[in-house]
Amino acid sequence: MADLVLRRDVGSVAVLTLNRPDKLNALSPALFEELAAHLDAIEETTPGGVVLAGAGRSFCAGADVEALQAGVVTDDPEFRSRTMQRLGELPCPVIAAVQGHCYTGGLELALTADIIVAADDARFRDTHSRFGILPRWGLSARLPRRIGLAAAKRMAFIGDEVPAAEALRIGLCDEIVPAARLQEAALELAARIAANARTSAGIKRLYARSLELSLAEALENERGSSRPGGGPGAAG
Template sequence: MDLIQTRTDQNGVAYLTINRPKSLNSLTRPMMIAMAKAFKAFDADDSVRVVILSGSGPSFCSGVDLTAAEDVFKGDVKDMESDLVYQMEKCRKVIIGAINGFAVTAGFEIALACDILVASKTAKFMDTHARFGIFPSWGLSQKLSRVIGPNRAREVSLTATPITADQAERWGLVNHIVEGNELMKKAQEVAQAIIKNNQDLVLRYKAVINDGLKRDLGHALALEKERAHDYYSGMTKEQFKKMQEFIAGRSSKKPPSKM
């Protein structure tokens, strides 16, 4: 049985499924390496526009398989080619996480590496690093506080208290909550909405948002200006003409004003 399953549909949506349901999709080092390679391949594949990441069975990912903990934690941490979260963050394509059941510790970190999260009502996010004496290395100690605030993040991580789906939505951690049987449908709806847009701009927009989050506001605004200048400087007269024609076409389809 393939523990990591991938496929791409005709619309350009790539699917990566963690497929170890009897172990609640806990990760071994070979699984993590396979996922890292998959995300690197998605990034290089021009036919892939959006990636949906999910787990089979009742759990998204329960973290590292602790029976293989030494192999995972004492692996070559400087090998970025096999670093799953690094490859997710490097992937230019939008990553939608479909979270069903538990996203625990490493699973939580993988969820935080997604760009958009859709969760089932049974989803729970939990950081057990402090409980098991595991030091975070995939960003949980830094990312969570930036999403839900430092006080909430400290309590979640230092007490190992689960975040329910309802809390996750209120705190801005997830974008949508749905019934479990609607999870993939909602993720696909979000993916299709992204695919309808200008794909070059989608890639650039994701990059400027994510890169800007690593900087203070002043430097992030300067980054946006710099990339906008580069983008428009590279456009031809024909591209500007097509943009104007597209906007004019959209405007002509608007319903008449009631005024």
């Protein structure tokens, strides 16, 4: 059976590709197992950056509904949520390269990235409300932090598609490129970031920590991180 998540290294950048194009890269329990194994390796070596991509015409259409209906589950009910959290907490910058469908669980996956590069055919959507379920993989925490509470609620309540141009306007993605250039553009950006790898991990920690603090605390944390011996983002 083909690997469900592929890894290739381009310079100091690790590219992880969801590899179920016939299923629009739907997130099955087996796919999560492979993704977690790749995260184990990445956490050991810490590349200069990670590009998260999807094979075929879509990034990810969400959870594998067929597997859910068949009762296929993981032994640990929180395993998939924690895998998403691990991806978002990688010390190196993560870039999501999104084309076609980026729905629900796929949207939650993309939101773990620090930067989202979208193809001009990308379509974002949260369908939890249409299925009568609540998010479990981080959407309610990450989406409002990225686009604001009101816009996040609108996406959740209505469940309509958000095309790439609108996603860029509201801050859901950071850049739009022609679909044919998506992989190239994401890799170019990752390589530029990796060239600053000595500080990017500290920057990522510093900014993540700032969201948990008051303004005064965040300013003190920043001062502490830049003191001799503190290192970038070392405080906290």
